[in-house]
Amino acid sequence: MNINKLDKEYLEIVNYILNNEEFLKLKKCEHHGISRFDHSLKVSYNAYKFAKKNNLDYKAVAVGGLLHDFFLDENVNLKDKFLSTFNHPLKAEANALEKFNVTSKEADIIRSHMFPINSIVPKYKESWLVSLYDKKVAFKEFSYKLGYKLRYASNLLFLLLLNVIK
Numbered sequence: 001m002n003i004n005k006l007d008k009e010y011l012e013i014v015n016y017i018l019n020n021e022e023f024l025k026l027k028k029c030e031h032h033g034i035s036r037f038d039h040s041l042k043v044s045y046n047a048y049k050f051a052k053k054n055n056l057d058y059k060a061v062a063v064g065g066l067l068h069d070f071f072l073d074e075n076v077n078l079k080d081k082f083l084s085t086f087n088h089p090l091k092a093e094a095n096a097l098e099k100f101n102v103t104s105k106e107a108d109i110i111r112s113h114m115f116p117i118n119s120i121v122p123k124y125k126e127s128w129l130v131s132l133y134d135k136k137v138a139f140k141e142f143s144y145k146l147g148y149k150l151r152y153a154s155n156l157l158f159l160l161l162l163n164v165i166k
Contacts, residue, residue, distance in 0.1 A: 001041050010048055013062045022099055025072055034141060040069050047133040050162070057105065057126050064109025065130045067096040089114050125165060132161050 003011070003018065017023050026037035044065030051058035071091040073080070093110045096102045102110070105124055112122040113131045122128045139154040 001038055001045065003041070006045055010045060010062055013048075013059050014044065014066050017063065017066050017100060020099065022072075022095075023067075023070060026070070029072065036069050039137060039141065040066050042137045043068060043130065043134045046137065047130050050133070051126060051129060056129065057124075060103060060105045060109060060124075061126045061130060063100070063102060064106040064113075064126065065133065067100065067102065067106070068092060068110050068113045068130060068134060070095045070099075070110070086114070086118050089118060089120065128165055132158065132165070 011018070024037070026040065027035045029036040044062055047065045048058050048062040050056075051061040069088065069092055071088050072095075073088070073091065089111050093102075093107050096110055097107060105126060108123045109127045109130045112120045112127045113134050115121055115131055122131055136154060136158045
C-alpha cells in the first residue's frame with residue numbers, strides 16, 4: 001500500500017506511529033507473504049474508511065488497526081510460529097501500551113483482533129470491525145496464491161459479516 005495515496009486525515013491520526021523507529025521494524029517481518037507493516041497498514045486504513053463512513057470511532061480504528069500486529073518476535077521454528085497465532089495479540093497490546101500509550105478501546109482492538117481463534121471477545125464495534133478487516137485482508141493476501149475463486153468467496157463472506165455489525 002502506497003502511503004502517499006492515503007488521505008490526509010488518516011495520516012495525521014497515525015503519523016506518529018508510521019514514523020516510529022520500532023514500528024518501522026515491521027517492514028522486515030514477513031506476514032502472509034508481505035511485510036507485517038504493509039499488512040497492518042491495509043487493515044488499519046480500510047477499517048478506518050469503513051468506520052468513518054459509518055460514524056464509528058475511526059481514530060481508535062486507525063490506531064488500533066495499525067498496531068494490531070505490533071510485535072517483533074523472530075519466529076524461527078514452526079512451533080513458535082503456531083504459538084504466535086494465539087499469543088501475539090497480548091504482545092502487540094503490551095508493546096502498543098508501552099510505546100504509544102493507547103486508549104482502552106485501542107487496546108481492546110489490538111487484544112481481541114484474533115477472535116474467535118483466541119478467546120478474547122471484542123468489547124466494541126470498532127474491535128469487531130478491525131478483527132473482520134484483519135481476516136479479510138489476511139484472506140485476500142493468502143488468496144492471491146490460490147486464485148480468484150477464493151477472493152470472491154472471501155468478499156462475499158465479509159459483506160455478510162459487515163451487515164451483522166451494522
